[in-house]
Amino acid sequence: MTTLCYAKKTCSIGVHVLMEEIGSPYDLRIVDLSKGEQKTPEYKAINPKGKVAALVRQDGSVLTEFSAIAMWLSMTNPDKKLMPTDLEGIVRTIEVLDFIVGTVHMLSWRMWRRPDVYSDNPAGQEVLKTRGKAAMLDALDLVDTQLRGKDYLMGDFSVADAALYYNEFWAVDVAGWNLPKNVQAHYQRMKARPSVQASREIEGVT
Numbered sequence: 001m002t003t004l005c006y007a008k009k010t011c012s013i014g015v016h017v018l019m020e021e022i023g024s025p026y027d028l029r030i031v032d033l034s035k036g037e038q039k040t041p042e043y044k045a046i047n048p049k050g051k052v053a054a055l056v057r058q059d060g061s062v063l064t065e066f067s068a069i070a071m072w073l074s075m076t077n078p079d080k081k082l083m084p085t086d087l088e089g090i091v092r093t094i095e096v097l098d099f100i101v102g103t104v105h106m107l108s109w110r111m112w113r114r115p116d117v118y119s120d121n122p123a124g125q126e127v128l129k130t131r132g133k134a135a136m137l138d139a140l141d142l143v144d145t146q147l148r149g150k151d152y153l154m155g156d157f158s159v160a161d162a163a164l165y166y167n168e169f170w171a172v173d174v175a176g177w178n179l180p181k182n183v184q185a186h187y188q189r190m191k192a193r194p195s196v197q198a199s200r201e202i203e204g205v206t
């Protein structure tokens with residue numbers, strides 16, 4: 001069976017949502033980041049990057065990086081229609097996925113959430129937090145324009161919405177920020193999906 005290595009309230013939530021969308025049985029392996037379990041030799045034998053999410057597939061091979069995992073899940077479960085199948089739809093999905101993972105999460109949220117990675121200086125960390133927040137809200141403004149007149153980023157639900165969802169969760173439920181209007185509506189729509197509700201319940205997110 002496929003095993004999702006995950007940590008609560010992290011980007012692995014997005015993979016968890018996709019596993020629930022697919023609805024096939026899977027195992028969960030929790031990685032407690034607060035105890036540094038991601039850096040243990042045992043976990044690094046699974047994912048040498050020391051990060052979640054990691055997906056251990058049925059053949060024992062491990063897939064990492066949200067976009068790769070999302071792409072693999074959608075292509076191996078075509079009946080679940082987790083992304084468009086025409087060339088333009090595929091590249092547009094990759095385009096928005098890359099923006100959400102690379103810019104919203106890695107460049108912006110991480111700067112706000114983990115300023116200690118970039119500076120030991122408390123004043124420097126405050127600057128990083130301010131810039132990280134501004135960068136994230138600017139990036140979400142761009143996503144907001146893409147959502148104008150649409151329920152989901154690609155029109156119908158796709159893997160890109162799962163990526164946006166964990167960033168929305170962080171912005172609202174961890175940082176307490178206000179989202180732009182269409183992104184906020186998207187977040188509510190996502191929270192109404194059974195897959196999101198199931199993943200929140202399993203991960204103990206109220």
Ligand SMILES: N[C@@H](CCC(=O)N[C@@H](CS)C(=O)NCC(=O)O)C(=O)O
Nearest residue numbers: 010011038050051052053065066101
């Ligand atoms: N680009 C990776 C990011 C993975 C990542 O940064 N995961 C974080 C949680 S959101 C993590 O495992 N952090 C643990 C650490 O940095 O020690 C992806 O999209 O999967």
